[in-house]
Amino acid sequence: MNKYLHKEGKDLWFTEIDRDNLKIDYRIKEVLYSDKSPYQHIMVLDSYDFGKMLVLDGAVQTTSLDGYIYNEMISHVPLSIHPDAKNVLIIGGGDCGVAKEVSKYDDVEKIDMVEIDENVVMASKKYIPEVSGKYLDYRINFIFTDGVAFAKKQPDEQYDIVIVDSPDPVGPAIKLYDEDFYKDVYRILSDDGIMVCQSESPILYEDILTSTYEKISKIFPIARLYTAVVPTYPGGLWGFTLGSKKYLDPRIEVFDKDTSYVNKEILSSCFDLPEFLKQKLRQE
Amino acid sequence: MNKYLHKEGKDLWFTEIDRDNLKIDYRIKEVLYSDKSPYQHIMVLDSYDFGKMLVLDGAVQTTSLDGYIYNEMISHVPLSIHPDAKNVLIIGGGDCGVAKEVSKYDDVEKIDMVEIDENVVMASKKYIPEVSGKYLDYRINFIFTDGVAFAKKQPDEQYDIVIVDSPDPVGPAIKLYDEDFYKDVYRILSDDGIMVCQSESPILYEDILTSTYEKISKIFPIARLYTAVVPTYPGGLWGFTLGSKKYLDPRIEVFDKDTSYVNKEILSSCFDLPEFLKQKLRQE
Numbered sequence: 001m002n003k004y005l006h007k008e009g010k011d012l013w014f015t016e017i018d019r020d021n022l023k024i025d026y027r028i029k030e031v032l033y034s035d036k037s038p039y040q041h042i043m044v045l046d047s048y049d050f051g052k053m054l055v056l057d058g059a060v061q062t063t064s065l066d067g068y069i070y071n072e073m074i075s076h077v078p079l080s081i082h083p084d085a086k087n088v089l090i091i092g093g094g095d096c097g098v099a100k101e102v103s104k105y106d107d108v109e110k111i112d113m114v115e116i117d118e119n120v121v122m123a124s125k126k127y128i129p130e131v132s133g134k135y136l137d138y139r140i141n142f143i144f145t146d147g148v149a150f151a152k153k154q155p156d157e158q159y160d161i162v163i164v165d166s167p168d169p170v171g172p173a174i175k176l177y178d179e180d181f182y183k184d185v186y187r188i189l190s191d192d193g194i195m196v197c198q199s200e201s202p203i204l205y206e207d208i209l210t211s212t213y214e215k216i217s218k219i220f221p222i223a224r225l226y227t228a229v230v231p232t233y234p235g236g237l238w239g240f241t242l243g244s245k246k247y248l249d250p251r252i253e254v255f256d257k258d259t260s261y262v263n264k265e266i267l268s269s270c271f272d273l274p275e276f277l278k279q280k281l282r283q284e
Numbered sequence: 285m286n287k288y289l290h291k292e293g294k295d296l297w298f299t300e301i302d303r304d305n306l307k308i309d310y311r312i313k314e315v316l317y318s319d320k321s322p323y324q325h326i327m328v329l330d331s332y333d334f335g336k337m338l339v340l341d342g343a344v345q346t347t348s349l350d351g352y353i354y355n356e357m358i359s360h361v362p363l364s365i366h367p368d369a370k371n372v373l374i375i376g377g378g379d380c381g382v383a384k385e386v387s388k389y390d391d392v393e394k395i396d397m398v399e400i401d402e403n404v405v406m407a408s409k410k411y412i413p414e415v416s417g418k419y420l421d422y423r424i425n426f427i428f429t430d431g432v433a434f435a436k437k438q439p440d441e442q443y444d445i446v447i448v449d450s451p452d453p454v455g456p457a458i459k460l461y462d463e464d465f466y467k468d469v470y471r472i473l474s475d476d477g478i479m480v481c482q483s484e485s486p487i488l489y490e491d492i493l494t495s496t497y498e499k500i501s502k503i504f505p506i507a508r509l510y511t512a513v514v515p516t517y518p519g520g521l522w523g524f525t526l527g528s529k530k531y532l533d534p535r536i537e538v539f540d541k542d543t544s545y546v547n548k549e550i551l552s553s554c555f556d557l558p559e560f561l562k563q564k565l566r567q568e
Contacts, residue, residue, distance in 0.1 A: 013307075021332035023297075023309035048305035049488065066487060069558075203350060203515050204333065229513050229521040231487050236520025237513040261558045269553030274353075274545045 002034060004043065004058045014045055014053075016060055018234045019204075026050065026060075032127045037119035039172075044127040050232055052128045054095050056120065056167065062095045064130040066231045070198070071097030071131070072262045073228040073270065074240060078161050078194045079105055080250035080267055081242075085160040086110070089188070091147035091176070093165035094120030096132035102163070103137040104257045111140045112159075116172075118144045148175045151184040158188045164197035169208060177208070179215045182243070186219050192246040195220070201235025202227065202277050209239045210280055216243040224248075225281065226270040228261070237274075286318060288327065288342045298329055298337075300344055302518045303488075310334065310344075316411045321403035323456075328411040334516055336412045338379050340404065340451060346379045348414040350515045354482070355381035355415070356546040357512040357554065358524060362445050362478045363389055364534035364551050365526075369444040370394070373472070375431035375460070377449035378404030380416035386447070387421040388541045395424045396443075400456075402428045432459045435468040442472045448481035453492060461492070463499045466527070470503050476530040479504070485519025486511065486561050493523045494564055500527040508532075509565065510554040512545070521558075 001007075005014055005028070012028040026047045033044040043055040051064035062070065075098050079085055086109045090098050094115040102111050115121055121142065124132040143150065147164075162185050166176040175181055176197070185195045195216075200208040209225070217223040220243030230238040250267040273281070285291075289298055289312070296312040310331045317328040327339040335348035346354065359382050363369055370393045374382050378399040386395050399405055405426065408416040427434065431448075446469050450460040459465055460481070469479045479500075484492045493509070501507040504527030514522045534551040557565070 019333065021311040025307035025309070027305040049303065201515070227513075229511075231485070231518075231520040233520075234515075236515040236517075260560045263559040263562065265553075265556035266558060269549075269556040272549035272553040274550060275547040276544045278547065 002041070004041075004055065005031070014043075014047070014055065016055075016058060022234055024234070026053070033123045035119065037117050039117045042117075042119055042123055044123050052130070053232075054120070054124055054128060054131070059168065060232050061167065062097060062128070062131050063232050064128055067095065067097055067128075067131040068259075069228055069261045070230050070233075070238065071101050072259050073226075074098060074163055074165060074196055074198060075101035076255070076257065076259065076262045077226060077240070077250060077267065077270065078163065078196045078242060080252065080255055081244065081247045082160055082192070082194050083247070083251065087159045088112070089114065089159040089162045091151070091162065091164045091166070093163070095124040095128065096121060098163055098165050099137070099140050100133035103133070103139065109139060111137070112143060113140055114143045114145060114147045114150045116144065116146050148178075148181050148184075151181060151188060154184075154188040156187055157190045157193075160190050160193050162189060162193070162195040164195065166198060168200065177212060179219070182215055182219050186243070189245060194242065194244045194247065196240055196242045199225070199239035199241045201233065201237060202239045202274075203237055204235035206280065209241070212241045213281060216241050220244060222246075222248055224271060225273060225277070227273065228270060286325070288325075288339065289315070298327075298331070298339065300339075300342060306518055308518070310337070317407045319403065321401050323401045326401075326403055326407055328407050336414070337516075338404070338408055338412060338415070343452065344516050345451065346381060346412070346415050347516050348412055351379065351381055351412075351415040352543075353512055353545045354514050354522065355385050356543050357510075358382060358447055358449060358480055358482060359385035360539070360541060360543065360546045361510060361524070361534060361551065361554065362447065362480045362526060364536065364539055365528065365531045366444055366476070366478050367531070367535065371443045372396070373398065373443045373446045375435070375446065375448045375450070377447065379408040379412065380405060382447055382449050383421070383424050384417035387417070387423065393423060395421070396427060397424055398427045398429060398431045398434045400428065400430050432462075432465050432468075435465060435472060438468075438472045440471055441474045441477070444474050444477050446473060446477070446479040448479065450482060452484065461496060463503070466499055466503050470527070473529060478526065478528045478531065480524055480526045483509070483523035483525045485517065486521055486523045486558075488519035490564065493525070496525050497565060500525050504528060506530075506532055508555060509557060509561070511557065512554060
């Protein structure tokens, strides 16, 4: 047992606390993994309603019920916009779900995956293969180091796509929301490169989303916002910010990947923003 | 205090229990209203993160933070599809948010609102005017009775649009998910009429959504499913089923209502379903 778990009678519950004002309790069948790494507390839980869950420092990161939605949306949108991506960098993404989606593109030659915590990759691969994928693609290079420092050290124009699959902007991850970091991402992207990052809930964290959009708009000639639903993230509606040097729209006529959420229609309608968000971005 | 509320130190919390496996705890500033009606337990709570909440028998129905999303989506989609709706029936919808949205259409002449529990209307009007609207439109007729029995007694072809704004299919509300009820709705709709009902979360309650779609497909020549995000409903992604006798698509070129979620783009992209749902409906 640890501070995130408690018993009620015979039942085991895991409590996620969001911003002191919201707690979500999941009834748990079994604790599959629980350990402290040098970076964080890691758990894999088997829950009744959401299947297996990866939990870092008490926050749900992905589940076998709905993890594919987030991973498909952060991967297939940029990969459908870029006509010829060969080198892809993933920053974060320890559950390996993004790497799994990127691997569906045969033309991609190299996938560098920079994750600070090797233990997250190990636990995900072992306990949540539904999310991480059963096999390791030979094109994936795991680099276990800090993503911000890694980006800073790379030569110019190394990558066609950079996907920033970061946790919430708390603790060390806060550097992944910095303008300086986005400038490095711009620099290491090829002259038609595209970056995408998750931008939290437009309803509960509107300020994070609008400030990310503002920073990326300043650095990239093209900035676009898109949304998807992620049931296990508080707020449900989730924002993604895309910065592009050249290309604008997904080439939806060619989408032929095996997916559960993304399809041709979703690839274009994900850019149709609710009215309150359109108005908010217009004000910026 | 009642069984839905508890104190932790100085803090007041409200706990919503969903299907025994998920509990959501909201930190509460103040209990604005709490009483038992002949039908259910009614509370209006002022919460830290979601503003004011209407809670019936312990389940959150609407909040001032995100209530507009559900109410706009269940109202403006059918009203944008029907070119000339004059008579509208709302079944349920005690928070008055749907009636408020329908009132935005000047050509609508009559809005019959059939809600079983007068106390819900009273509490919503008094404590959550952000959702219910401050003023009562002269076209709204409140009829406090059982919606299923009301539909059964109406003459044929009375309404152009019927909106079923029902709670979850638990207890008495279960009749609002019955094929016999949908047949009555079909009967009381004019020959170009449209009905819409909420169909729960496609992710957590896939069976409710697909069975509703199946029933409406059998009765109406046109059945369509659309989705929206409702952050305070467990599962986040929410389904709506539409049955139409004649008209198919929203006339988005004319959408000019003052809304916070719905706009021209959303009116058409809400019908773009995630791949898993498309495949599920294809199997039915």
